[in-house]
Amino acid sequence: MITLPSSSRILLAAACVSLAACATAVPPSELVDARSAYILAEEGPAQQFAPAKLDTAKKALTEAEKAFEEDPESEKTKALAYVAERKARISASAGELEKLKKKRATLDAEYVDLEHKRATMTKEELAATRARLDLAEGKAAAAEGKAAATATELAAKRAELEKEKAAREAAEGKLTAALASLKEMASVKEEARGMVITLNGAVLFATAKSELLPIAKTKLDEVAAALKAQGFKKIVIEGHTDSRGTVADNERLSLARATSVKTHLVSQGLDSVKIDAQGLASTRPVATNDTVEGRADNRRVELIVTPEK
Amino acid sequence: MRAHMATYGLVLGLMTQACGGAAVPHEQMTAAEASVRAADVGGAQASPQAELRLKQARDQIEEAKKSIAEGENEKAYYILLRAESDAELALALAEEESAKTQALEALKRIQKLMGEAQS
Numbered sequence: 117m118i119t120l121p122s123s124s125r126i127l128l129a130a131a132c133v134s135l136a137a138c139a140t141a142v143p144p145s146e147l148v149d150a151r152s153a154y155i156l157a158e159e160g161p162a163q164q165f166a167p168a169k170l171d172t173a174k175k176a177l178t179e180a181e182k183a184f185e186e187d188p189e190s191e192k193t194k195a196l197a198y199v200a201e202r203k204a205r206i207s208a209s210a211g212e213l214e215k216l217k218k219k220r221a222t223l224d225a226e227y228v229d230l231e232h233k234r235a236t237m238t239k240e241e242l243a244a245t246r247a248r249l250d251l252a253e254g255k256a257a258a259a260e261g262k263a264a265a266t267a268t269e270l271a272a273k274r275a276e277l278e279k280e281k282a283a284r285e286a287a288e289g290k291l292t293a294a295l296a297s298l299k300e301m302a303s304v305k306e307e308a309r310g311m312v313i314t315l316n317g318a319v320l321f322a323t324a325k326s327e328l329l330p331i332a333k334t335k336l337d338e339v340a341a342a343l344k345a346q347g348f349k350k351i352v353i354e355g356h357t358d359s360r361g362t363v364a365d366n367e368r369l370s371l372a373r374a375t376s377v378k379t380h381l382v383s384q385g386l387d388s389v390k391i392d393a394q395g396l397a398s399t400r401p402v403a404t405n406d407t408v409e410g411r412a413d414n415r416r417v418e419l420i421v422t423p424e425k
Numbered sequence: 426m427r428a429h430m431a432t433y434g435l436v437l438g439l440m441t442q443a444c445g446g447a448a449v450p451h452e453q454m455t456a457a458e459a460s461v462r463a464a465d466v467g468g469a470q471a472s473p474q475a476e477l478r479l480k481q482a483r484d485q486i487e488e489a490k491k492s493i494a495e496g497e498n499e500k501a502y503y504i505l506l507r508a509e510s511d512a513e514l515a516l517a518l519a520e521e522e523s524a525k526t527q528a529l530e531a532l533k534r535i536q537k538l539m540g541e542a543q544s
Contacts, residue, residue, distance in 0.1 A: 195503035202510035209517035216524035223531035230538050 141188035146197035150177055153204035162211030165218070169207035176200035286345070293342070302335075310422045313339070314402075317356075317373070317415035326372035328380055336377065340384030343421065350422040351391045353377050358411035359398040371395025377417050449493055450502035457486055457505045460512030469515040472522035478515035482508045 162170040180196040320332040355370030374393035382388040404410035469475040485508035492501035
């Protein structure tokens with residue numbers, strides 16, 4: 117058995133006490149906090165996103181642990197542990213920071229992508245809308261064209277009608293003018309059977325004759341020109357006499373006179389098919405046959421004009 | 426002999442001062458103050474946690490100054506170590522907060538865009 121001198125026993129005992137004290141020394145709260153903080157930082161995003169900062173924190177903690185080993189209660193140990201705790205938190209924060217930066221970059225990229233998609237969609241929508249508008253515009257233009265064409269047609273039709281109207285009016289005017297010039301030898305009346313032009317027999321013919329007098333021919337030429345220009349559906353020429361003489365003679369004379377008028381009008385270019393000459397003798401007097409004036413009025417030729425429309 | 430004694434006295438005095446404590450921690454003071462300024466410029470006021478750490482750093486610098494005035498340079502040195510790390514943490518927290526806000530804004534922007542797209 118080895119025996120130590122008493123001084124050595126005392127030294128060994130002191131060393132053992134010292135070692136025991138070191139092994140069981142309670143770490144300061146700063147060091148406890150530093151250790152926890154480092155574990156948290158290590159488990160967090162710092163490992164991936166801020167390894168350099170985490171390494172700094174680790175070194176700071178190692179330094180603090182070393183100081184604790186050297187002198188658990190010293191100001192240095194507490195200060196270094198405090199610093200280690202802060203460094204651990206800084207590394208954790210730096211990890212979060214980098215993680216957030218990456219997240220933001222991803223979000224920004226996503227935003228750009230979305231915006232691009234939306235812009236593309238908007239472009240496509242715009243194109244579709246434009247196509248629809250073009251179609252609608254085309255339709256509108258076509259409709260407008262159609263309307264314009266219709267309007268042109270209408271205008272043309274109207275112009276044609278106006279022209280016709282003007283021509284008719286001109287013809288009517290001509291007829292009126294022609295009839296006006298016949299005033300002294302004719303009268304014009306609108307009756308249910310048509311326009312009735314009554315020509316005085318004394319002006320047209322010599323007594324008991326059926327040949328037209330030269331002046332009557334001139335006047336009838338004007339009437340013929342006007343009727344030709346205006347157009348007509350039918351003309352009935354009626355010859356009338358007074359009641360003197362025999363009915364047969366009067367009928368023959370009235371027919372001969374009506375026919376003379378017809379012949380002359382046809383000679384002026386009027387359609388003979390549309391003209392009917394009738395001898396009505398004294399069957400339709402317009403005045404009394406008892407007086408000279410009355411009989412003169414009864415001796416007449418009437419043109420009953422049925423207008424074209 | 427008098428001059429010799431005076432020189433001896435001065436050397437003794439300097440030796441006593443050196444043995445009595447550490448030197449004034451000018452370097453650590455500068456580092457701590459620089460960290461405080463950096464945190465200040467880095468927007469530590471925008472985050473309550475960062476602002477708290479910054480205030481703590483400033484208080485510690487003041488405490489260190491007192492310690493220096495009292496000749497406790499070593500104590501001041503360790504206080505300044507704490508101040509510097511607090512100021513650094515203030516800056517880190519401020520940057521994290523700012524990044525958090527920006528990420529949130531980016532997310533909101535996307536949500537708005539998606540909302541517009543759907544409407």
